[in-house]
Amino acid sequence: MHTFEQLTELFGNYFSAQQLPTLPKNLYDPCRYFLQLGGKRIRPVFCLMGNELFGEIHEDAYKVGTAIELFHNFTLIHDDIMDEADLRRGKPTVHTKYGNTAALLSGDVMMIKAYQYLENIQTEYLKNILHLFNKTAVEVCEGQQLDMDYAQDNRIDLYDYIKMIELKTSVLLAASLEMGAIIGGASEGSSKHLYAFGKNLGIAFQIQDDYLDAFGDAAKFGKEIGGDIKQNKKTALLIRALEVATDAQKLKLNDAMNNNADNKVETVIQLFRECGVPEWAKALKEEYLNKAMYHLEEVAVQSSRKKHLKDIAAFLIQRDY
Amino acid sequence: MHTFEQLTELFGNYFSAQQLPTLPKNLYDPCRYFLQLGGKRIRPVFCLMGNELFGEIHEDAYKVGTAIELFHNFTLIHDDIMDEADLRRGKPTVHTKYGNTAALLSGDVMMIKAYQYLENIQTEYLKNILHLFNKTAVEVCEGQQLDMDYAQDNRIDLYDYIKMIELKTSVLLAASLEMGAIIGGASEGSSKHLYAFGKNLGIAFQIQDDYLDAFGDAAKFGKEIGGDIKQNKKTALLIRALEVATDAQKLKLNDAMNNNADNKVETVIQLFRECGVPEWAKALKEEYLNKAMYHLEEVAVQSSRKKHLKDIAAFLIQRDY
Known part of the structure; x- marks a missing residue:
């Protein structure tokens, strides 16, 4: 392999x-x-x-x-x-x-x-x-x-x-795996589990991408920090923050988004932290990653054959930050 | 049928x-x-x-x-x-x-x-x-x-x-007929002849469309006369006229096209006539229609089954103007 x-x-x-x-x-x-x-x-x-x-x-x-x-x-x-x-x-x-x-x-x-x-x-x-x-x-x-x-x-x-x-984004990753499985002669059950692995992995990856935009190490991430924040992009982080913020925090957040001040990125990140968004986002990503790994386990082939898929999942969804 | x-x-x-x-x-x-x-x-x-x-x-x-x-x-x-x-x-x-x-x-x-x-x-x-x-x-x-x-x-x-x-335009008409033929269980030879019928019919139809824009009966044609001419559209008629016109006619034609005078359409149509374009276009259309009908004849089914296709060809390519 x-x-x-x-x-x-x-x-x-x-x-x-x-x-x-x-x-x-x-x-x-x-x-x-x-x-x-x-x-x-x-x-x-x-x-x-x-x-x-x-x-x-x-x-x-x-x-x-x-x-x-x-x-x-x-x-x-x-x-x-x-x-x-x-x-x-x-x-x-x-x-x-x-x-x-x-x-x-x-x-x-x-x-x-x-x-x-x-x-x-x-x-x-x-x-x-x-x-x-x-x-x-x-x-x-x-x-x-x-x-x-x-x-x-x-x-x-x-x-x-x-x-x-x-x-x-996720369904195309999922379907790519499943189409390969179909060509490999997989059973319908295993094909569907592989699809679910890809779908959940894709969602975990996107949540990670949202997280890294605010909390990543710019050098490792390879992108400028706060690109999504500057554009007021509706990421998982922003949606969560607006959901759990107090009225005062909500006011500050909307104010920062509307005014585009020089310290906009720092202000929004600070509010995210106050709202517990980074911990929440990490937990949500883990949840989808766990779902993905569960479905990979359910695919009916020897575990040793799954090694490279596990490796790439671990590579895409990093835990060391 | x-x-x-x-x-x-x-x-x-x-x-x-x-x-x-x-x-x-x-x-x-x-x-x-x-x-x-x-x-x-x-x-x-x-x-x-x-x-x-x-x-x-x-x-x-x-x-x-x-x-x-x-x-x-x-x-x-x-x-x-x-x-x-x-x-x-x-x-x-x-x-x-x-x-x-x-x-x-x-x-x-x-x-x-x-x-x-x-x-x-x-x-x-x-x-x-x-x-x-x-x-x-x-x-x-x-x-x-x-x-x-x-x-x-x-x-x-x-x-x-x-x-x-x-x-x-023509290949889609041709392929529509051939796909139907494939579903009907036609031989490859008959399918290809039916395709060629559709392709040549489509070309004849387009040449007729160009012709009618300049020489059609506006009431029958259902469109304003000279639409292509107003836009300087490169139709079969214009290409032919520019090919056979004398230098003087070419000058007049280019002049009319560039100046968009009130009598542009009449001037261009008059030049088309002087260059023998209408007779040429009719002959060209007939040539493609004849090719189409030849290929229909070559399709290996009883002639009686071809009646409706002949009828629609005759309807699309009218001869009475």
Whole structure:
């Protein structure tokens, strides 16, 4: 069996050998530009890991992984248009470099290209894979819509927020693992447990991401602290703080959010601390991580085969901060 | 066997009974709005006709027809954003009514919904249908890109133009017929001839559309005369005129196009006439119609079964003007 790093390299080799057409240039150049910006390829590697949990990696797992990665990149290109984001992975987004029209149509064709990778997998699994792929793709769109809706809605609670991140990011991680499992010949029960592992791991990861924005070590985190706070982003932390704050704390929090003073980030972090938000967030993350690990235990293969998945879960969800 | 009109009604009943989810409202309301604007549903009806040419209509033809119609509507929603079109079927376009972001994401989800209709067809045909659907969908995107590229390129010739309309509109008509034929159990040879019938018919139809813009009877045509001319649209007529015009005529033509005088439409139409464009366009249309009819003849079923397809071809490509 292979480690996450080994599979990342194997998938990277396969993926970079795939060719997009050359013409029309204005359609495919933006696709090529975006794909070569890189990315961690976590989703396709999860697909390979899901397959290998149950047996030798079949070529179909590479095809499905490619479909997943193309789909994921399509959503990023279109999300960047919707969010009017200028940079992605430190480079100009597609619409910034090529214009909105090019980004729109290049995203569209990338999504169809994703489906082209599915058409050649073994007939035996085609229907199941296509079903899960479609269901997940719809959910990702719904998650993106909820994310945009929630930005303008002050009544959302933690339940709404978790549902949104589940759709927007977790289900694709979960489905990547399950599609690999299907190709590996897993039983339906084991496939569903693996899906639940991925879904809960994804939620734990997002909660961690919210936590690190306020309480992370900037050097380790690799991002500036307080980016979400500056934008008044409705993270798990902010939702929790507004839920448990006293009236006086609520007043201070809203005041800090509205006034954008120089010490905004420090003020909000201080209020988070007063409201017990960091401890709460750590406990919530643990809760989802525990759920994830429970479902991994339930997958019916020898424990030794699960080692690499446990390792990557531990790597993604760090406990040492 | 059923006439085109009967199948339009049958498909309309099936299609309107399909339900989109209610939530998220901001995602699905724009989809519902656009689908209820109507449209002739030619493509799904072609799919039913392609099936019935070879046998009883199978429920799968309705599913595939729905996938085709959803895909077609997805392209219209996104094309309208790209073309900054305010109206479609006399009503506000999706982006005009709901904004660009909503139109973008609603189009995306509509396309995935299209693929959901494919996942439940008989396994036996799934791979072939998915292959043709994907190939065609990519071509439609490429056609849209070429259409936008050509608007800014003065060197395109008739060959480029025909290739563009083939991709942008004809291949989907052709594939609709062929997918129906596949479901009907047609041989590969007959399927390909039916595809070629649809492709050439689509090109003939587009050339007729260009012709009618300048030389049609406004009352019969249902559109204002000269819409393409006002926009300096590169139609088959304009490309031909610029190809055969004398230097003096070319000067007049370019002058009329650049100056947008009150009599622009009349001036350009007069120049088209001087260059023999109307006779040429009619002959070109006939040429593609004849190709289409040749391929229909080659489909290996009794001639009597082809009657309704001949009727609809005659209806779409009128000769009495």
